[in-house]
Amino acid sequence: xxxxxxxxxxxxxxxxxxxxxxxxxxxxxxxxxxxxxxxxxxxxxxxxxxxxxxxxxxxxxxxxxxxxxxxxxxxxxxxxxxxxxxxxxxxxxxxxxxxxxxxxxxxxxxxxxxxxxxxxxxxxxxxxxxxxxxxxxxxxxxxxxxxxxxxxxxxxxxxxxxxxxxxxxxxxxxxxxxxxxxxxxxxxxxxxxxxxxxxxxxxxxxxxxxxxxxxxxxxxxxxxxxxxxxxxxxxxxxxxxxxxxxxxxxxx
Amino acid sequence: xxxxxxxxxxxxxxxxxxxxxxxxxxxxxxxxxxxxxxxxxxxxxxxxxxxxxxxxxxxxxxxxxxxxxxxxxxxxxxxxxxxxxxxxxxxxxxxxxxxxxxxxxxxxxxxxxxxxxxxxxxxxxxxxxxxxxxxxxxxxxxxxxxxxxxxxxxxxxxxxxxxxxxxxxxxxxxxxxxxxxxxxxxxxxxxxxxxxxxxxxxxxxxxxxxxxxxxxxxxxxxxxxxxxxxxxxxxxxxxxxxxxxxxxxxxxxxxxx
Numbered sequence: 223x224x225x226x227x228x229x230x231x232x233x234x235x236x237x238x239x240x241x242x243x244x245x246x247x248x249x250x251x252x253x254x255x256x257x258x259x260x261x262x263x264x265x266x267x268x269x270x271x272x273x274x275x276x277x278x279x280x281x282x283x284x285x286x287x288x289x290x291x292x293x294x295x296x297x298x299x300x301x302x303x304x305x306x307x308x309x310x311x312x313x314x315x316x317x318x319x320x321x322x323x324x325x326x327x328x329x330x331x332x333x334x335x336x337x338x339x340x341x342x343x344x345x346x347x348x349x350x351x352x353x354x355x356x357x358x359x360x361x362x363x364x365x366x367x368x369x370x371x372x373x374x375x376x377x378x379x380x381x382x383x384x385x386x387x388x389x390x391x392x393x394x395x396x397x398x399x400x401x402x403x404x405x406x407x408x409x410x411x412x413x414x415x416x417x418x419x420x421x422x423x424x425x426x427x428x429x430x431x432x433x434x435x436x437x438x439x440x441x442x443x444x445x446x447x448x449x450x451x452x453x454x455x456x457x458x459x460x461x462x463x464x465x466x467x468x469x470x471x472x473x474x
Numbered sequence: 475x476x477x478x479x480x481x482x483x484x485x486x487x488x489x490x491x492x493x494x495x496x497x498x499x500x501x502x503x504x505x506x507x508x509x510x511x512x513x514x515x516x517x518x519x520x521x522x523x524x525x526x527x528x529x530x531x532x533x534x535x536x537x538x539x540x541x542x543x544x545x546x547x548x549x550x551x552x553x554x555x556x557x558x559x560x561x562x563x564x565x566x567x568x569x570x571x572x573x574x575x576x577x578x579x580x581x582x583x584x585x586x587x588x589x590x591x592x593x594x595x596x597x598x599x600x601x602x603x604x605x606x607x608x609x610x611x612x613x614x615x616x617x618x619x620x621x622x623x624x625x626x627x628x629x630x631x632x633x634x635x636x637x638x639x640x641x642x643x644x645x646x647x648x649x650x651x652x653x654x655x656x657x658x659x660x661x662x663x664x665x666x667x668x669x670x671x672x673x674x675x676x677x678x679x680x681x682x683x684x685x686x687x688x689x690x691x692x693x694x695x696x697x698x699x700x701x702x703x704x705x706x707x708x709x710x711x712x713x714x715x716x717x718x719x720x721x722x723x724x725x726x727x728x729x730x731x
Contacts, residue, residue, distance in 0.1 A: 365566045368537050372560040373632065375583030383582055387570045464569040464612055 254434040259441065262434035270423070274442050277419040280336050280408040281450065284343020288404070289397055291344065292351025296393075299352075300359035301381055317349050322410060329415040339411035339419065346407035347400035354399070358392025359385050391465050394458035401454040405447045486514030487548055487557070487635040487666050489534070494544030496529050503529060504692040509685070513549055513635075516659070516667040516704055518681035520674060520720060522728045525692045527670040531638050534668070535560050548636075558636040563645055565625040567613040573600065574609040577627045592631075599627040603657055619650030623657065630661055637662055639669040643676065652708070655679055659705035674720040678713045680704050686720065688727030696723050 236256045242248075243255040250258060263270060295313070299306040325342060332338035362385045370380045412421025420439045427436040494507040503526035511517045521527050532538045534546060535558060548554055567576045577596040578588045588596075600609060603623045613621055622643065629637060642658070643651045659680055671677050677684045678700050686696040698719070701712050 363566075365562055365564055366568070368532075368535075369560065369562070369566050369579075370583055371537060372535050372558065373580040373583050374556050375580075376586070379583045379586050382586075383571075383579075384568065387568070462570075464614060 251431050251433050254437055258434045259437040262432070263438035263441070266435055266438065270420075270438060270442055273418060273420050273423045273439070274446065276336065277339075277405075277408055277412065277421065277443065278446055280339040280411070280419065281343060281404050281446065283336070284340045284407055285347060285400060285404045285450065287340065288344040288347035289351050289400060292348050292396070292400075293355055293393065295348075295352045296355035296359055297381065297386070299356055300385065301377065313349060313352055316345075321346050321407065325410050325414040328411065334415050334417050336419075339408045339416065342411035343404045343407035347404050350399045350403070351393070351396040354396025355389060355393040358389030361392070362388050390458075390462045394462060397454050397458060398451065401451045402447065404450065405443060409443065486664070487550065488513035489549075489554070489636060489666060489668070490547045491530070491534060492545045492547070494530060494533060494542070496526055496533065496538065496542040498526075498529070498541060502691050504690075507544070507692060507694070509694055511636075511666055511668050512683065513666050514664050515682035516662070516669065516680055517683045517685060518677035519668065519670045519685050519687055520672070520677050520724060521687035521692070522724060523672065525687050525689075525727070527687055528640050530687070531560075531640050531668065531670055534558070535638055554636065557634055558638055559629045559632040559634040561625060561629045561637065561639045561642045563641040565613070565618075565621040565645075567621055567624055567628075569613055572610045572612060573605070573616070573624050576613065576624055577631050579628060580632050596627070596631055599630050600624075602630075602661065603627050617650075619646045619654065622646050622650075622654055626654070626658055626661065634665075636666045636668075639667065641671055642669070644672065651676075656705050674717055674724065675708065675713070677720070678716055679706050679708060684716075684720065686723050686727065688723070689730060695727065696720075 240256050243253060254262075295309065299309060321342065324345065325338075328338040328341050332341055366384050366388070367380070370384060408419070409421040412419040413425060416422045420443050424436045424439045427433070427439065489511040491507070491509045493505075494509070495505040496503045507530070509519075509530070519527050519530070529538060529542065533542045533544055534554070536555065537560075546554055548557075567573075568579065571579070574593065574596050575582070575588070577599060578592045581588045581592040597609060600606060603626060605620065605623055605627065608616060608620070608624075613624065616624065622645070625642070643654045646654065655676060669677075669680065674684075682699065682704065684698050684700065685694050687693070688695045698716060700706065700716055702710065706713060
C-alpha cells in the first residue's frame with residue numbers, strides 16, 4: 223500500500239487534470255489534455271529521449287560535483303577554524319546573488335554546451351549541501367569528543383571515525399534537498415542559452431505552439447527529478463543504517 | 475593469558491591535585507581544593523549534586539578548559555597526559571561501529587588503524603566481561619547493561635594506570651549495576667581509580683577509600699576506609715553504620731548549600 227500511494231496520487235491528479243480540461247473546454251494550446259500529452263510523448267519519443275539524456279547528464283554531473291565540492295568545503299571548514307572564518311562569509315554572500323542573474327554570465331564564459339548548465343546546477347546545490355553538512359559536523363556529541371581527547375586521538379581520525387559518520391544524517395538532508403533543486407539549475411541554464419536539453423526543447427515547442435510536446439518534456443523532467451530524489455533518499459538510508467535502528471527502538 | 479591482559483600493565487601510580495580552582499558563570503565552585511588519590515586503589519568521591527565532582531574529574535582528565543586550573547602531580551613526576559582513561563555515565567559507544575571496533579576505538583583514533591593484536595586483545599576483554607558472541611553486533615542491539623560493559627571493555631583496552639569514572643553505573647538497572655560493579659572491581663584491580671558516584675552504597679562496595687566533597691567553595695570534608703577488600707557484599711553488616719554516617723554527612727552538606 224505504501225509503495226502504491228504515490229502512484230495513486232499521481233493517477234488522481236491526472237484524472238483531475240483530464241476532468242478540468244473536459245469541463246472548462248480550455249483550448250489545447252493553453253492546456254492540452256493528459257491524453258494529448260501522452261500521444262505527443264509517444265510520437266516524439268526519440269526526440270524527447272535525446273534531449274532528456276543531455277539534461278539528465280547535466281543534472282547528474284552537477285549533483286555529483288556540487289555534492290563533492292559542498293562536502294569538501296564543509297569538512298575543511300569544520301576542521302580548520304581559519305577556513306571557516308574566511309570562507310563561510312563568501313559562501314553565504316554567494317547566496318545573495320540570484321542564480322538566474324548569473325546564468326547569462328556562465329553561458330558567456332562556458333558556452334552553449336553542457337558545461338554552463340553543470341556549473342549552474344553546482345551553484346544551486348553547493349550551499350544547501352555545505353550548510354547542512356557543516357551544521358552536522360559542528361554538532362558532534364561533546365561526550366564523544368571528550369572520549370577521543372582522553373584517548374589521545376589524532377584530529378583527522380576524529381574527523382574520519384566520529385565527526386563525519388555522526389554528521390551523515392545531516393549531509394543526507396542536504397543531499398535530498400540538492401537532488402530536488404539540481405534540475406532547476408540545469409533547466410535555467412538551458413533556457414538562457416543552449417542547443418540541446420529538455421529546457422531547450424520546451425522553449426522551442428512553446429514558440430511553435432506545440433504545447434502538448436512542451437508538457438511532455440515537462441512531465442519527463444519531473445519524472446527525472448523524482449527518480450533522482452528517490453535514488454538519493456534510498457542511498458542515504460543505506461548509508462546510515464544505525465539511524466533507522468535508533469529511531470525505531472526509541473519510538474512508541 | 476586473558477587474566478594477564480587485565481592486570482599486567484597496571485602500575486601503582488598515585489595522583490595528587492592541589493590548588494584546584496573552578497569558576498562557573500562567575501561563581502567559584504571550588505578553589506584551593508586538594509585531593510590525593512592513592513596508587514593502585516579505588517577511591518570513591520561522593521557529594522551533593524552541583525558541588526563540582528564531575529568538574530574535578532574533568533579537570534584531572536584535561537577536559538575542563540580555561541574555567542579550571544590546578545596543579546596535578548603523579549607519584550613518578552611525569553605528566554599525566556596519555557596515562558589515564560575516562561568512563562562516563564553514558565556509554566558513548568559509536569552507533570556506526572560494531573562492538574569489537576568500539577572496544578578498540580582508542581587504537582583506531584591514535585594510529586588510524588587497528589592491528590590484529592589489538593583485535594585479539596579487544597576480543598579477549600569482551601570474553602572476560604561475559605560479552606562473547608556480540609563482537610559484530612551494533613551497539614543499538616544491546617541492552618543498557620551490556621552497552622555499559624562494552625564501555626568498560628573499551629576503558630580496559632586503553633591499559634592506562636589511572637582510570638577516572640563519572641557515575642559509570644547510574645544509568646543501568648539495579649541488578650545489572652551490581653553485576654557491573656563486581657566486574658569493574660575485579661577488572662580494574664591494581665589500577666588507580668577515582669570514581670564519582672551519588673550512591674553511598676556503591677562507594678562503600680567498591681572504594682578502598684570513600685571521600686565526601688561538600689560546601690562552597692567545596693572541600694573534601696570526610697574520608698573513610700571501609701573494612702575488607704572490595705568488591706564488598708551489599709549484605710555486609712559492617713557497611714551499614716558507615717552507610718548511615720555517609721548519608722548524614724551528605725544530608726548536612728545538602729542543608730549547608
